[in-house]
Amino acid sequence: MRFSSVATGLALLSSAVAHPGHDLTEEIAERRAFLSTVKRANLGHCADKLAARGVTARNIARRAAQVEQARQKRNIKKRDATSVLAASHNQTDLGYTLNTDAATLFSGNNSCVLTPEVTQGPYYVSGELVRRNIIEEQEGVDIVLDYQVIDVETCEPVPNVYLEMWHCNSTGVYSGIVANGNGDSSDESNIDNTFLRGIQSTDEDGVAQFESIFPGHYTSRATHIHLLVHTNATLYSNNTLGNEISASHVGQTFFDQDLISAVEAFAPTTPTPRSLPPTPMTAS
Secondary structure (H helix, E strand, O other), X not given: OOEEEEEEEEEXXXXXXXXXXXXXXXXXXXXXXXXXXXXXXXXXXXXXXXXXXXXXXXXXXXXXXXXXHHHHHOOOOOOOHHHHHHOOOOOOOOOXXXXXXXXXXXXXXOEEEOEEOOOOOOOOOOOOEEOOEOOOOOOOOEEEEEEXXXXXXXXXXXXXXXXXXXXXXXXXXXXXXXXXXXXXXOOHHHHHOOOOEEEEEOOOOOEEEEEEEOOOEEOOOOOEEEEXXXXXXXXXOOOEOOOOOOOOXXXXXXXXXXXXXXXXXXXXXXXXXXXXXXXXOOOO
């Protein structure tokens, strides 16, 4: 069984910069070896089946509802036609604006095939909480992440598995880790922090949603979010999956460089000029 994780992110507020990181030579080599053998690299072959079973329509409705909920929570209002036509406003290369119809925004899928049983990724910490909102006290651009796990061989959503995600904060620091290259390595209190880490169970459509902030980045790495799928895990009374847990599938979410640049423009101070790592257009 191979899974594809489909992600939709809704960026809604402000801030992000960079921080030194780590050597990912082994992780990159494993990923490249896997991609050289995988037969299905996206969900294109599943489009008709997902549409026929109503999954695509439910995706559009769910994500549109999430956008509206996020807008209401932050008092972001859609502008009427008169104000839109009278004002100069930014839009993406595809013409998307705050007023773009949900069916246009969410009818497609950005998908990635999750690698089976490879390294869990840098700065992984076991025993994290099952929760939707993982922000805690972190500042940055709010995002809502709508992940959908689909078996690329059967084109069926995968319910009742646990999707775990973690990423650095807007200044490139991971919680739960004390190490050189991860913020202030002399600050041992970070070992007890849990921000920007969480787990959710997928529903009948294979969907798990998270509320987080747009991640920062650090030297040698494109801006990214780590993902793990646990297919054989037990939820304990302390609302975790425990510490003795293995990753069934591993992946990462990446972002378009134009979006990253737009987010970083909201940083409190202008970041020092630097050479950014290349950013893939989709996930890996």
